[in-house]
Amino acid sequence: MTDSLTFHFDVDGENFVSAGQASVQVKKNLRELGFPPEIIRRVSIAMYEGEINMVIHAGGGTADVDVFEDRIVIVLSDHGPGIPDIDLAMQEGYSTATDNVRSLGFGAGMGLPNMKRYTDEMRIDSTVGKGTVITMCILCS
Amino acid sequence: MTVNELTEKYGLSPVIVPEGEREIRGGYCGDLLSWVMGRAQQDNVWITIMSNMNIVAVASLSDVSAVVLAEGVSLEQSVIDTAAAKGVNILASEKGAFELAALIAPDV
Numbered sequence: 384m385t386d387s388l389t390f391h392f393d394v395d396g397e398n399f400v401s402a403g404q405a406s407v408q409v410k411k412n413l414r415e416l417g418f419p420p421e422i423i424r425r426v427s428i429a430m431y432e433g434e435i436n437m438v439i440h441a442g443g444g445t446a447d448v449d450v451f452e453d454r455i456v457i458v459l460s461d462h463g464p465g466i467p468d469i470d471l472a473m474q475e476g477y478s479t480a481t482d483n484v485r486s487l488g489f490g491a492g493m494g495l496p497n498m499k500r501y502t503d504e505m506r507i508d509s510t511v512g513k514g515t516v517i518t519m520c521i522l523c524s
Numbered sequence: 525m526t527v528n529e530l531t532e533k534y535g536l537s538p539v540i541v542p543e544g545e546r547e548i549r550g551g552y553c554g555d556l557l558s559w560v561m562g563r564a565q566q567d568n569v570w571i572t573i574m575s576n577m578n579i580v581a582v583a584s585l586s587d588v589s590a591v592v593l594a595e596g597v598s599l600e601q602s603v604i605d606t607a608a609a610k611g612v613n614i615l616a617s618e619k620g621a622f623e624l625a626a627l628i629a630p631d632v
Contacts, residue, residue: 399578400576400577400578402578402581403578403581403585406581406585407581407584407585407610410584410585420566420587421566423587424566424585424586424587427585428561428585428586431561431581431582431585432558432561487557487576487578488555488556488557488574488576488578488579489556489557489558489578491556491557491558491559492558493556493558493559493561493562494558496562497558497561497562500562
Protein backbone atom coordinates (compact mmCIF):
# COMPACT_ATOMS: atom_id res chain seq x y z
CA MET A 384 0.00 0.00 0.00
CA THR A 385 1.53 3.25 -1.12
CA ASP A 386 1.17 6.32 1.05
CA SER A 387 -1.02 9.06 -0.34
CA LEU A 388 -1.47 12.76 0.15
CA THR A 389 -5.04 13.65 1.06
CA PHE A 390 -6.91 16.89 0.53
CA HIS A 391 -10.37 17.60 1.94
CA PHE A 392 -12.70 20.43 0.88
CA ASP A 393 -16.16 21.60 1.88
CA VAL A 394 -18.05 22.82 -1.18
CA ASP A 395 -20.28 25.81 -0.40
CA GLY A 396 -23.69 25.18 -1.89
CA GLU A 397 -24.83 28.79 -1.72
CA ASN A 398 -22.18 30.52 -3.72
CA PHE A 399 -22.15 29.99 -7.46
CA VAL A 400 -19.54 32.65 -8.06
CA SER A 401 -16.91 31.06 -5.84
CA ALA A 402 -17.63 27.53 -7.09
CA GLY A 403 -14.43 25.91 -8.24
CA GLN A 404 -12.24 26.95 -5.33
CA ALA A 405 -11.50 23.33 -4.43
CA SER A 406 -10.60 22.47 -8.03
CA VAL A 407 -8.33 25.47 -8.37
CA GLN A 408 -6.58 24.54 -5.11
CA VAL A 409 -6.11 20.94 -6.28
CA LYS A 410 -4.71 22.20 -9.58
CA LYS A 411 -2.20 24.29 -7.65
CA ASN A 412 -1.25 21.40 -5.35
CA LEU A 413 -0.76 18.97 -8.24
CA ARG A 414 1.36 21.50 -10.09
CA GLU A 415 3.58 21.88 -7.03
CA LEU A 416 3.86 18.10 -6.80
CA GLY A 417 5.11 18.05 -10.40
CA PHE A 418 2.31 16.16 -12.16
CA PRO A 419 2.16 16.54 -15.98
CA PRO A 420 -0.09 19.39 -17.25
CA GLU A 421 -2.52 17.06 -19.06
CA ILE A 422 -3.13 15.01 -15.89
CA ILE A 423 -3.67 18.20 -13.90
CA ARG A 424 -6.08 19.46 -16.56
CA ARG A 425 -8.13 16.25 -16.50
CA VAL A 426 -8.29 16.11 -12.70
CA SER A 427 -9.22 19.75 -12.27
CA ILE A 428 -11.91 19.80 -14.98
CA ALA A 429 -13.53 16.58 -13.71
CA MET A 430 -13.49 17.94 -10.19
CA TYR A 431 -14.83 21.37 -11.21
CA GLU A 432 -17.75 19.79 -13.04
CA GLY A 433 -18.49 17.80 -9.90
CA GLU A 434 -18.28 20.88 -7.72
CA ILE A 435 -20.63 22.78 -10.02
CA ASN A 436 -23.08 19.88 -9.92
CA MET A 437 -23.05 19.88 -6.12
CA VAL A 438 -23.75 23.64 -6.10
CA ILE A 439 -26.50 23.42 -8.74
CA HIS A 440 -28.30 20.33 -7.52
CA ALA A 441 -27.32 19.39 -3.99
CA GLY A 442 -26.72 22.50 -1.90
CA GLY A 443 -23.01 21.73 -1.62
CA GLY A 444 -21.10 18.76 -0.28
CA THR A 445 -17.56 17.57 0.27
CA ALA A 446 -14.65 16.74 -2.01
CA ASP A 447 -11.81 14.43 -1.01
CA VAL A 448 -8.77 13.95 -3.18
CA ASP A 449 -6.21 11.20 -2.61
CA VAL A 450 -2.99 11.64 -4.52
CA PHE A 451 -0.92 8.51 -5.07
CA GLU A 452 2.21 8.21 -7.18
CA ASP A 453 0.38 6.37 -9.96
CA ARG A 454 -3.19 7.61 -9.60
CA ILE A 455 -5.44 10.34 -8.25
CA VAL A 456 -8.75 9.45 -6.64
CA ILE A 457 -11.52 12.05 -6.20
CA VAL A 458 -14.57 11.37 -4.04
CA LEU A 459 -17.44 13.87 -4.23
CA SER A 460 -20.17 13.39 -1.69
CA ASP A 461 -23.43 15.25 -1.15
CA HIS A 462 -26.75 14.98 0.66
CA GLY A 463 -28.80 16.28 -2.25
CA PRO A 464 -31.88 14.79 -3.91
CA GLY A 465 -30.02 11.92 -5.58
CA ILE A 466 -30.11 10.89 -9.25
CA PRO A 467 -33.22 8.81 -10.12
CA ASP A 468 -31.97 7.60 -13.51
CA ILE A 469 -28.18 7.53 -13.81
CA ASP A 470 -28.16 6.33 -17.44
CA LEU A 471 -30.32 9.29 -18.41
CA ALA A 472 -28.19 11.71 -16.40
CA MET A 473 -25.08 10.43 -18.19
CA GLN A 474 -26.48 11.30 -21.63
CA GLU A 475 -24.87 14.32 -23.26
CA GLY A 476 -27.37 17.19 -23.36
CA TYR A 477 -29.69 15.90 -20.62
CA SER A 478 -30.03 18.44 -17.82
CA THR A 479 -32.41 19.33 -15.02
CA ALA A 480 -30.75 22.71 -14.34
CA THR A 481 -32.85 25.86 -14.00
CA ASP A 482 -32.91 28.73 -16.50
CA ASN A 483 -30.94 30.84 -14.04
CA VAL A 484 -28.11 28.29 -14.01
CA ARG A 485 -28.25 28.04 -17.81
CA SER A 486 -27.91 31.81 -18.16
CA LEU A 487 -24.53 31.51 -16.43
CA GLY A 488 -23.35 29.09 -19.11
CA PHE A 489 -23.91 25.88 -17.17
CA GLY A 490 -26.69 23.30 -17.37
CA ALA A 491 -25.82 22.13 -20.88
CA GLY A 492 -26.03 18.51 -19.84
CA MET A 493 -22.29 17.96 -20.26
CA GLY A 494 -21.12 17.86 -16.65
CA LEU A 495 -21.31 14.15 -15.91
CA PRO A 496 -20.23 13.19 -19.47
CA ASN A 497 -17.16 15.43 -19.06
CA MET A 498 -16.34 13.82 -15.72
CA LYS A 499 -16.42 10.43 -17.43
CA ARG A 500 -14.49 11.72 -20.43
CA TYR A 501 -11.59 13.00 -18.35
CA THR A 502 -11.27 10.13 -15.88
CA ASP A 503 -10.17 6.51 -16.27
CA GLU A 504 -12.78 5.17 -13.89
CA MET A 505 -15.96 6.72 -12.55
CA ARG A 506 -18.58 5.27 -10.25
CA ILE A 507 -21.86 6.89 -9.21
CA ASP A 508 -23.61 5.70 -6.05
CA SER A 509 -26.85 7.58 -5.64
CA THR A 510 -29.94 7.13 -3.49
CA VAL A 511 -32.98 9.27 -4.18
CA GLY A 512 -33.73 11.45 -1.17
CA LYS A 513 -30.37 10.72 0.47
CA GLY A 514 -27.59 11.90 -1.79
CA THR A 515 -24.88 10.99 -4.23
CA VAL A 516 -21.29 9.82 -4.00
CA ILE A 517 -19.15 10.00 -7.12
CA THR A 518 -15.76 8.31 -7.16
CA MET A 519 -13.35 9.13 -9.97
CA CYS A 520 -9.89 7.77 -10.64
CA ILE A 521 -7.24 9.16 -12.98
CA LEU A 522 -4.21 6.98 -13.71
CA CYS A 523 -0.89 8.78 -13.94
CA SER A 524 1.41 6.14 -15.36
CA MET B 525 1.93 33.11 -32.01
CA THR B 526 1.97 34.61 -28.52
CA VAL B 527 -0.92 36.35 -26.76
CA ASN B 528 0.90 39.70 -27.08
CA GLU B 529 1.49 39.17 -30.80
CA LEU B 530 -2.17 38.27 -31.33
CA THR B 531 -3.28 41.36 -29.41
CA GLU B 532 -1.14 43.63 -31.53
CA LYS B 533 -1.79 42.04 -34.91
CA TYR B 534 -5.58 42.25 -34.65
CA GLY B 535 -5.92 45.38 -32.52
CA LEU B 536 -7.56 43.49 -29.65
CA SER B 537 -8.03 45.31 -26.35
CA PRO B 538 -5.96 43.83 -23.54
CA VAL B 539 -8.39 43.59 -20.60
CA ILE B 540 -5.86 41.82 -18.38
CA VAL B 541 -2.74 40.09 -19.67
CA PRO B 542 -0.66 38.60 -16.86
CA GLU B 543 1.10 36.10 -19.16
CA GLY B 544 1.43 37.82 -22.52
CA GLU B 545 4.27 35.69 -23.82
CA ARG B 546 2.20 32.54 -23.61
CA GLU B 547 2.01 30.66 -26.92
CA ILE B 548 -1.38 30.01 -28.59
CA ARG B 549 -2.09 26.75 -30.39
CA GLY B 550 -5.52 26.40 -31.98
CA GLY B 551 -8.78 27.78 -30.72
CA TYR B 552 -12.32 27.13 -29.59
CA CYS B 553 -15.54 29.17 -29.78
CA GLY B 554 -18.39 28.66 -27.34
CA ASP B 555 -20.43 30.02 -24.46
CA LEU B 556 -21.64 26.87 -22.73
CA LEU B 557 -18.94 26.28 -20.16
CA SER B 558 -19.10 22.50 -20.02
CA TRP B 559 -18.78 22.33 -23.78
CA VAL B 560 -15.69 24.48 -23.52
CA MET B 561 -14.22 22.23 -20.82
CA GLY B 562 -15.09 19.16 -22.86
CA ARG B 563 -13.77 20.35 -26.19
CA ALA B 564 -11.20 23.14 -25.82
CA GLN B 565 -7.59 21.99 -25.78
CA GLN B 566 -4.70 23.18 -23.67
CA ASP B 567 -3.11 26.38 -25.13
CA ASN B 568 -6.19 27.21 -27.26
CA VAL B 569 -7.50 30.73 -27.59
CA TRP B 570 -11.13 30.70 -26.38
CA ILE B 571 -13.61 33.10 -28.00
CA THR B 572 -16.82 33.75 -26.03
CA ILE B 573 -19.50 36.28 -25.13
CA MET B 574 -19.80 34.94 -21.56
CA SER B 575 -18.62 37.44 -18.98
CA ASN B 576 -19.41 36.07 -15.51
CA MET B 577 -16.85 35.03 -12.91
CA ASN B 578 -16.99 31.37 -13.92
CA ILE B 579 -15.12 32.05 -17.19
CA VAL B 580 -11.96 32.64 -15.15
CA ALA B 581 -12.18 29.22 -13.48
CA VAL B 582 -13.01 27.52 -16.79
CA ALA B 583 -10.12 29.24 -18.59
CA SER B 584 -7.73 28.38 -15.79
CA LEU B 585 -8.78 24.75 -15.38
CA SER B 586 -8.93 24.13 -19.14
CA ASP B 587 -5.51 25.75 -19.37
CA VAL B 588 -6.33 27.87 -22.42
CA SER B 589 -3.79 30.55 -23.41
CA ALA B 590 -6.27 33.41 -23.58
CA VAL B 591 -9.94 34.32 -23.51
CA VAL B 592 -11.17 36.69 -26.24
CA LEU B 593 -14.44 38.45 -25.40
CA ALA B 594 -16.41 39.07 -28.60
CA GLU B 595 -19.14 41.62 -29.42
CA GLY B 596 -17.75 44.33 -27.15
CA VAL B 597 -18.61 42.39 -24.00
CA SER B 598 -17.15 43.96 -20.85
CA LEU B 599 -16.23 42.52 -17.46
CA GLU B 600 -16.88 43.57 -13.89
CA GLN B 601 -13.75 44.63 -12.04
CA SER B 602 -13.98 41.63 -9.68
CA VAL B 603 -13.70 39.26 -12.67
CA ILE B 604 -10.65 41.15 -13.95
CA ASP B 605 -9.03 41.04 -10.50
CA THR B 606 -9.59 37.29 -10.23
CA ALA B 607 -8.14 36.73 -13.71
CA ALA B 608 -5.07 38.71 -12.71
CA ALA B 609 -4.63 36.62 -9.57
CA LYS B 610 -4.99 33.35 -11.48
CA GLY B 611 -2.79 34.32 -14.43
CA VAL B 612 -5.63 34.20 -16.98
CA ASN B 613 -5.16 36.37 -20.09
CA ILE B 614 -8.30 38.18 -21.28
CA LEU B 615 -8.60 40.23 -24.48
CA ALA B 616 -11.65 41.95 -25.97
CA SER B 617 -12.97 43.01 -29.36
CA GLU B 618 -16.01 44.71 -30.86
CA LYS B 619 -16.08 42.02 -33.55
CA GLY B 620 -18.37 39.01 -33.44
CA ALA B 621 -17.18 35.50 -32.60
CA PHE B 622 -17.48 34.29 -36.21
CA GLU B 623 -15.40 37.14 -37.58
CA LEU B 624 -12.79 36.82 -34.83
CA ALA B 625 -12.42 33.08 -35.34
CA ALA B 626 -12.01 33.53 -39.09
CA LEU B 627 -9.37 36.22 -38.54
CA ILE B 628 -7.36 34.37 -35.90
CA ALA B 629 -7.57 30.81 -37.22
CA PRO B 630 -4.84 31.06 -39.92
CA ASP B 631 -2.32 32.27 -37.30
CA VAL B 632 -2.82 29.69 -34.61
